[in-house]
Amino acid sequence: MIGVLGAGAFGTALAVALAQDGRKVMLWGRNAGVMDEMAQSRQTARLPGVTLPEGIEITADLARAATAETLLLAVPMQTLSSVLGSISDPLEGQKLVACCKGLDLATGEGPSHVIAHAKPGALPAILTGPSFAADIARGLPTALTLACEDAEAGLVLQHVLSTKTLRLYRSTDVTGAEIGGALKNVMAIACGACIGAGFGDSARAALMTRGFAEMTRLAVHLGAKAETITGLSGLGDLALTCTSELSRNYRYGQALGRAEGFDPSVTVEGAATARAVAALAARDGIPMPVSGVVAALTEGKVTIAEALEELLSRPLKEE
Numbered sequence: 001m002i003g004v005l006g007a008g009a010f011g012t013a014l015a016v017a018l019a020q021d022g023r024k025v026m027l028w029g030r031n032a033g034v035m036d037e038m039a040q041s042r043q044t045a046r047l048p049g050v051t052l053p054e055g056i057e058i059t060a061d062l063a064r065a066a067t068a069e070t071l072l073l074a075v076p077m078q079t080l081s082s083v084l085g086s087i088s089d090p091l092e093g094q095k096l097v098a099c100c101k102g103l104d105l106a107t108g109e110g111p112s113h114v115i116a117h118a119k120p121g122a123l124p125a126i127l128t129g130p131s132f133a134a135d136i137a138r139g140l141p142t143a144l145t146l147a148c149e150d151a152e153a154g155l156v157l158q159h160v161l162s163t164k165t166l167r168l169y170r171s172t173d174v175t176g177a178e179i180g181g182a183l184k185n186v187m188a189i190a191c192g193a194c195i196g197a198g199f200g201d202s203a204r205a206a207l208m209t210r211g212f213a214e215m216t217r218l219a220v221h222l223g224a225k226a227e228t229i230t231g232l233s234g235l236g237d238l239a240l241t242c243t244s245e246l247s248r249n250y251r252y253g254q255a256l257g258r259a260e261g262f263d264p265s266v267t268v269e270g271a272a273t274a275r276a277v278a279a280l281a282a283r284d285g286i287p288m289p290v291s292g293v294v295a296a297l298t299e300g301k302v303t304i305a306e307a308l309e310e311l312l313s314r315p316l317k318e319e
């Protein structure tokens with residue numbers, strides 16, 4: 001049995017893909033009324049037009065869902081710690097696969113460290129890479145990174161979670177995978193803002209490239225391998241999210257660039273993560289200019305024109 005905690009777009013899409021490939025899945029969401037309605041209609045507003053296969057058991061009982069041997073954690077990053085804290089079971093030996101992308105604002109930690117603190121006896125892993133929930137739910141071809149420090153457990157997870165259309169590549173570089181996934185959202189906000197403000201495609205390409213350099217710098221500083229950032233979890237997801245209006249982070253950035261409002265109920269992981277990155281960068285003295293500008297923009301501390309000026313007025317340097 002695979003348990004999926006979080007019945008938003010991504011958790012539900014993963015549950016659909018796995019159930020369609022014959023796995024038994026239990027999908028947990030916190031709102032009993034919403035989950036009842038989902039169980040009756042086999043539909044969800046988060047994935048219009050997608051029918052939830054009968055192989056998915058839908059529940060609002062967290063303790064029950066948490067008994068699954070493999071648990072996919074698909075709640076927003078800033079809620080991961082509290083969701084794990086509300087499970088009384090220590091989840092000893094269970095595989096906990098974080099599917100959320102970001103850094104915890106309170107601690108600056110990625111999801112694997114949040115898991116390690118909340119459930120020290122569990123086996124943390126990360127599932128990340130370029131994939132829109134709607135594509136996964138529709139069975140479109142997708143390739144992701146499954147990172148787990150325990151190589152043997154990673155191999156098991158790779159097979160448990162791959163389907164005919166969802167192809168997982170293995171890695172043991174958990175830090176690299178989670179930093180790539182977290183920071184690409186920050187860069188997507190920057191790129192959305194750039195396009196929204198009318199700065200053009202050339203400026204976006206520059207931001208993506210310098211953003212990639214920042215992602216690599218922070219990942220290596222935190223002990224990750226630079227190659228991991230060139231993979232699906234880094235470059236792959238950066239390419240997708242910085243160029244597609246299907247990305248919420250990108251669309252949020254566009255709204256910032258146009259000085260328009262944005263629906264606060266939409267999950268935009270890059271905003272809190274930019275602040276967490278800016279705090280880490282200040283603490284450890286790592287130059288992270290694009291992340292710093294995104295943090296300031298999202299907090300309303302600078303205008304888009306000031307953000308551009310900040311980046312363009314940096315001292316000229318070697319690439």
Ligand SMILES: NC(=O)C1=CN([C@@H]2O[C@H](COP(=O)(O)OP(=O)(O)OC[C@H]3O[C@@H](n4cnc5c(N)ncnc54)[C@H](O)[C@@H]3O)[C@@H](O)[C@H]2O)C=CC1
Nearest residue numbers: 007008009010011030074075077079100101131132133267
């Ligand atoms: N939507 C996508 O295409 C993808 C999303 N992700 C990641 O998956 C994570 C979840 O995103 P989505 O499912 O897209 O967001 P979503 O906004 O569609 O759903 C979030 C879900 O979390 C629930 N939730 C919010 N606060 C909660 C709490 N305190 N306790 C329990 N549940 C809570 C909400 O009720 C909602 O069902 C994010 O970290 C995102 O970056 C990763 C890859 C693709």
Ligand SMILES: O=C(CO)COP(=O)(O)O
Nearest residue numbers: 129130131132247248249
């Ligand atoms: O992570 C994603 C694609 O890989 C989804 O991006 P958004 O959260 O910006 O919609």
